[in-house]
Amino acid sequence: MRVTLYGKPGCHLCDDARVIVEQVCAELGVGWSEVDITTDPKLFEEYGEQIPVTFVDGKQHDFWRVDPVRLKKALAS
Template sequence: MSPLLRRTKKKPAERVVTLVSKPGCHLCDDARAVVAAVCAETGASWEEKDITVDEELHRAYWEQIPVVLVDGEQHTFWRVDADRLRKELGT
């Protein structure tokens, strides 16, 4: 791979984790707890988006929620593994 095409590895504090969820979803509640804990530990920021109010997210992820995105790319769905998320964030 050309040096110009290599991605610069971001530090955890520069990463953004997005939890795509819906109200009343017990798996979403579990995922939220893992995402919040790992982000607090690593310094990554996180946000939550409600699939019921975003048509694009609904179309893309309805059958997979909760979905975790890291920097806009799908990382996992249904169950969030804390160790795998830490590794993705570079810690």
């Protein structure tokens, strides 16, 4: 999985980000996964105020909003 989306249930920004990540990854044939930060106290403490947070190839890429153009550029490099 090249893209990881950190979020939590009931987060409208996470729902918006999921749609963009799904679309971009499907278009480029890239795998992605989602992590619910409420299942891990350390993740919740670290990312609770920034969600959704996206990682590309293990490095933090964005938070709060996902820009599809920026995500495509990151996956192309």
